[in-house]
Amino acid sequence: MSDKNWLDEILMLNDENTMSEKQKKIVAAAIEIFSEKGYASTSTNEIAKKAGVAEGTIFRHYKTKKDLLLSIVAPTLAKVVAPFLAKGFIKEVFEKDHQNYEQFIRTLLLNRYHFVKNHIPMVRIFLQEIAFQPELQSECKKIFTDNVYQSFQKITLHFQNKGEIVKFPPDTVIRMTMTTIIGFLMTRFLILPDQQWDDTIEMEDTIQFLMHGLANDHIEKEHSHIT
Amino acid sequence: MSDKNWLDEILMLNDENTMSEKQKKIVAAAIEIFSEKGYASTSTNEIAKKAGVAEGTIFRHYKTKKDLLLSIVAPTLAKVVAPFLAKGFIKEVFEKDHQNYEQFIRTLLLNRYHFVKNHIPMVRIFLQEIAFQPELQSECKKIFTDNVYQSFQKITLHFQNKGEIVKFPPDTVIRMTMTTIIGFLMTRFLILPDQQWDDTIEMEDTIQFLMHGLANDHIEKEHSHIT
Amino acid sequence: MSDKNWLDEILMLNDENTMSEKQKKIVAAAIEIFSEKGYASTSTNEIAKKAGVAEGTIFRHYKTKKDLLLSIVAPTLAKVVAPFLAKGFIKEVFEKDHQNYEQFIRTLLLNRYHFVKNHIPMVRIFLQEIAFQPELQSECKKIFTDNVYQSFQKITLHFQNKGEIVKFPPDTVIRMTMTTIIGFLMTRFLILPDQQWDDTIEMEDTIQFLMHGLANDHIEKEHSHIT
C-alpha cells in the first residue's frame, strides 16, 4: 500500500460524516483507552465493551487493531499541518507589512493552544505511538517536510532578511520556536495540567521569551551565521 | 512498600557490581528491545533470546517483567538528579562572583548533553513509560520536587534578584530553561539524530537564545512580575 | 462477593439448559480428568483436548480454572442437601405414625446410594478438593449447618423422645448414622467398586447394623445421656 493511499484511505474512512453511530462510539472509546493505557496495553475486547458494541463490529470497520489506531492518529497529522496549508496563511505573513515574526508565532501559539486543548487524548496517543509506528513516522516526516517545514523556512528567512530576528541557521530558529511552543503546551496540558495556570500571561511571557531569544541584537556573536 | 524502599531496592539490585554476567546480558537486551519496540510490545521470550539465556533466568533475577523495566528506568531518575545533589553545585553558583545564570545553564546543558548522548535507549524507554507507569510518575515527581525544583528555584530567584534575568515567575523561568534544553536534546538525539549536527555551535546558539530570552531587558512589559 | 451469590451464580451458570454444546463437553472432560488425576494435576490444555475444543474456549466460559472446578463441585452440594430441603420430608417423618428411625435412614441410604452411584466422579472430586478449597469448605459447612444438621437433629431428638433410639448426644447419633452410611457408600463405590457386591443385602445389613447400634436397649450405660 503506497503511503499516500494509506493516509487518504484512512482519512476518508474516518470522515465523521460517513461514520455510523457504532463506528463513532468505537473511535471515541479507543481514543479514551489508548490515551490512558497505551495502544499495546489496550485490548479490543476492552474497546468493544466501552463502546457498547460487539468485538466483531470493530473488525468490520477496521481490518486490524493497528488500522484503528492509525485511523485515529493520522487525522491529527492533517490537523496539525492545516494552518500552514491554509491558503491565506503564509501570504498574509509576507504581504501585510505590519506583520512581524511576533505576530506569526502569536498566531501559531494560539492556534496550537486551542488544538491541543481540544485534542489532549489524541495528542497523547500520537506522542506515544509516533515512537513505535514506522508508518506514522515516515508519514509524519513527509508531511512536515513537504508542508510545515518549507513554509516555516520561508518565513524565517523572510524575517531574518528583514533584520527582525537573529541570523541563526533557519533550522535552529525553527527548532527553538517549535521547542518553546511545544514545551509550553506539553507542560500546560500533559505534564502539569492540574497546576494553576493563567494562560494569557503564560502565553504572553512565552512569546516575549521567544522574541527576545530570537531578537536580532545578538551582538557579540563570535560566529556569524550567514545564510 | 514505601516509595523510598522501592527505588533503593532496585538501585541496589541493579548495582552493576553485584550483577552476574547473565543478569547484565538480560538488562542490556531488555534496554535495547524496550527502546525499540516499547515495553508492552516486548516479550520476555524475545529478551531471553537476545540475552542468550533461558526465559526462566529472567524471572530468577526479576520477579516480574515490570520489575525488569523499573530496574532499568529507575536509576535514570537518580542520574538525572545527580548534579543538583552534588554538594558543591549550588554553593558554587551562589558564591563565586564570576558565576552567572549563563554559566549555570551552560554547565547544565553540557552535563545533560553527555548524559543523554550516553543513555539514548534508556531515555527513550523512560520517556515512553513515564506516561503509563504510575510508580514511575510519582517517584519522578517526588524526586524532582524534592531536589531539582528547589535548587532550581533558589538559583532562579538569586539571579532575578541580582537583576541578571527577567522577573517572570520562577516557575516560568524554570519551564523555559528546561523546555529549551530538553527540546534541543530530544531533537538532537531522538527526533533527528541522523541529521548533520555541529553540536558546539548548536549548543552555543541555544545558550544565547536562552540568555537573550531571559535577559533582564524586557522593557515594555504590560504586566510586571514581581516576586 | 457474598457466599450466596457465589453459589447461585455458579448454579445458574451451570444450569444444563443454558449450557452450550462446547461447554457441556468442557465440563464432562473436566469432571473425568479432575476425578482421575486431581484438580491441581490437571492442565487446561488436557481438558481442552479431551473436550475437543480450543484452550481459549474454556476461558470464555470460565474465568479461571478454579471457576471451572467450583462450577462442577458446587452443584453437588445442592444435590446432597436436596432431600432435606424437600418440603414434605421432615413433616412426613414427624407426622406419619408408622414412620420410624429405620424408615428414615432407609430412605436416606437409598437416596444417597443412587446419588453417589450416578455421580461417582463428581463425588471423588468433591472429596479431594473439599480439603483444599476454603470457599468450598465454608459453603459446605454453612449449607450443612443451616439445612441438614437442623433437620437431622430434630429427627434424632424426636425418635429419642419416642424412646426408639438410644439417648446418646444427638451429635453422636448423627455422626454414627452418617459415618455408617458414608462409610458404606465410599467402600462400595470408591474404595472397592470392583468387588462383588449384593447391594440389597449389604444395605439391609447396614441398616440392621445401624438400628441395632442405636436401639434403645443400651442398659448398662455408666453415663446417662439426657438431652
Add this chain to the structure above:
Amino acid sequence: MSDKNWLDEILMLNDENTMSEKQKKIVAAAIEIFSEKGYASTSTNEIAKKAGVAEGTIFRHYKTKKDLLLSIVAPTLAKVVAPFLAKGFIKEVFEKDHQNYEQFIRTLLLNRYHFVKNHIPMVRIFLQEIAFQPELQSECKKIFTDNVYQSFQKITLHFQNKGEIVKFPPDTVIRMTMTTIIGFLMTRFLILPDQQWDDTIEMEDTIQFLMHGLANDHIEKEHSHIT
C-alpha cells in the same frame, strides 16, 4: 523396581536414625506443607525455604519430588499395620478366654486414636494422595490384604463362631467395624477438630454402638448369613 524394594528402600532411607539434620528438616517442612496445600500444589522451592536448606539439597536426598512424598507417606502404611503384625496380638485375642470382640475393638480404637492424634498431617497427606498415587494404592492394598485383612477375618470368624457377634458376611463386619472407627477418627481429628470433644465418652459410645450393632441378637433377619 519391585514393590517390595521400593517400600523397603524408602523405609530404610527414612529411618530417623540415618537421617541428617537437614534431611529431617526437609521431611518436617514437606509434611507440614503437603498437609496444608496438597502435594501437587506444593513447590520444592517452598519446602526448601521452610526447611532452611537449598533447593538442590532436597534432590540430593530424594531423587524426585514424588520420592519425597512416598518417603513420607509410605511409613504410615507400616505403622498402621503394625498392631496386626505384632506377634502376640492375634494369639492373645484367641487364647485369652476373657478376650471378646469388644476387647478387640477397644484395643484397636485406642491404638488408632493415638496414632491419628499424633500423626494428623501425615494422615491428611495419606488420605489425599492415596487417591492419585497408584504405587501407594497397590502397596496399600497388598499390605492390607496380606496382613490386616487376614487377621481381621480370622478374628471375626472366631467371634462369630463363638456366637458373640452377628453372622453377617465377615467382610461386612470388617467394613462396619473399620468404617465406624475411621469415621469417628476422621470426624474427631480432620473434620471437626475444633469442636468440643469428650474423647472418653465419645469412644465408649462408639464402642457401644459398634457392639450393639454387631451383637448376635439380630433375630428377625429374613436372610440368614451362614459362612
Add this chain to the structure above:
DNA sequence: CATGAATGAGCATTCATTCAT
C-alpha cells in the same frame, strides 16, 4: 555433602481475529 544459579518444558490465561448466524 551443600549450594543456588540456570534451565526449558509446561502452565493458566489473554488476545486479535474469524465466521456462521
Add this chain to the structure above:
DNA sequence: CATGAATGAATGCTCATTCAT
C-alpha cells in the same frame, strides 16, 4: 451490518530438576 462464540498462537510466569562450584 452486527453479533459473539470460537480459535490457537503468544504471553508472562512457575517449577522440578541439574550441575558446576
